[in-house]
Amino acid sequence: MATHPSASSTARGPDVILRGGTVYDGSGAPPFDGDVAITGDLITHVGPPLLERAPLEIDAHGLAVAPGFINMLSWATESLLHDGRSQSDIRQGVTLEVMGEGSSMGPLNDAMRREMLEHQSDVRFDVSWTTLDEYLEHLVARGVSCNVASFVGATTVRVHVLGYEDRPPSAEELDQMRHLVHRAMSDGALGVASSLIYAPAFYAGTDELVALCEVAAGYGGMYISHLRSECNRFLEALDELIQIARRARIRAEVYHLKAAGRDNWPKLEDAIARIETARAGGLQITADMYTYTAGATGLDAAMPPWVQEGGHRAWVQRLQDPAIRARVRHEMATPTDDWENLLLASGPDQALLVGFKNPALRHFTGKTLAEVAAARGQSPEEAAMNLVVEDDSRVGTAYFMMSEENVRRQMTLPWVSFGSDAASLAPEGVFLNRNPHPRAYGTFTRVLGAYARRAPALHRGGRPPPGRPPR
Secondary structure: OEEOOOOOOOOOOOOEEEEEEEEOOOOOOOOEEEEEEEEOOEEEEEEOOOOOOOOEEEEOOOOEEOOOEEEOOEOOOOHHHHOOOOHHHHOOOEEEEEEOOOOOOOOOOHHHHHHHHHOOOOOOOOOOOOOHHHHHHHHHHHOOOOEEEEOEEHHHHHHHHHOOOOOOOOHHHHHHHHHHHHHHHHOOOOEEEEEOOOOOHHHOOHHHHHHHHHHHHOOOOEEEEEOOOOOOOHHHHHHHHHHHHHHHOOEEEEOOOOOOOHHHOOHHHHHHHHHHHHHHOOOOEEEEEOOOOEEEEEHHHHOOHHHHOOOHHHHHHHOOOHHHHHHHHHHHOOOOOOOOOHHHHHOHHHEEEEEOOOHHHHHHOOOEHHHHHHHHOOOHHHHHHHHHHHHOOOOEEEEEOOOHHHHHHHHOOOOEEEOOOEOOOOOOHHHHHOOOOOHHHHHHHHHHHHHHHOOHHHHOOOOOOOOOOOO
8 A cells, every 4th residue: 555644635535534543654753643544545644633534434542553564575475366365464464465585476487387386285276477577466456455566586587597407507598587587677576585595596606696686786676585594604694695785786685584503593693793784884784584483494494405406306206216315314414514404403303394285194283303203213314305205395394493582682673674484374274274383373463562562671672681582
């Protein structure tokens, strides 16, 4: 919904007036008591009480009236195709879903469209679009209760041109990738997004990302990234993002800022210092986060990227080769800085299985990988490989890796915003087939409830006191 606070009237009277609420206008200015009027799809008045009347008037006395939350990392790409009401987010006050973490819903070629159809699970849909713009227009035409926007995924652009190969693009291929970014930006993409711990995004070098970001920068876009590491090489990965921002002369944001793995928790303060130094030097570096100490992704984040080269089908086939399995099992259990191993960062007893495609495996939902491994008489590494093969999916997994103190610390930073890193769901229908991370229903309510209200030190901008985390 467009907002025009300076306008107090239009050719017609307002359709809705919220009267007498405490208005937080989003500027950072102190709140004030006043009215907010809506005419059509525009906010046409934010200010003193209005004398005119409206067909719908809401008494907001004693309540706060504020702009909606922007979900900076939404995975509602498919869920909104099934249910456009966006219930789990709308009821938290989210009015804009920003999508595209590394992979976006366009641009697609014929092979990518076939793959998107093949890998559907509970949510089924036709793929009637090719470009990212066509996807977003398709969503709006179907009807959605929220506003929608998207970055163009660096992974999507790479797959479009190179497929799932682990190699740098040729000069001609890089020109093709840059053209795809140009098309997406001219259609309204917010910028370029990457997710660098996952294959095939892992295969992209810094120079490749700079080249794509230079195109987005020409449109005033942003580079936003799931860093190449949030664990052992967290600081080095952050340095890469800052380097890309500097070389491409582009604004940049860190997706779901975190220092993952107990040994890495102390690195957060150094990361904050590096970002604030870059900001002081003129770079526009920001971050977003979710309000939980557990992340959620798949068992692919526990396996080396080389075994995933070629895409999902090649990965599953390799995991059925005894010699390859032995190598993967060894690498999964061996500490390394060469790739991001979330299983070692959390431990199998802190890796919670939450999303299966195969109904025969859904009784494992809510069990840890350690529990499933023990029940099957297998090592955690063997169990993980077997589950991927049997489910024919990456298997949704929540990894408990972060510090509550760090979560609180990040929330005090003025350059940090919020994202659910989840789909927008409803507690009904096909959405009941899987157990989502609670961030799908609670990220934004926790901002206001568990933290701003129950942890007043955060509201004042101070460091939180030691003790139990908010509930």
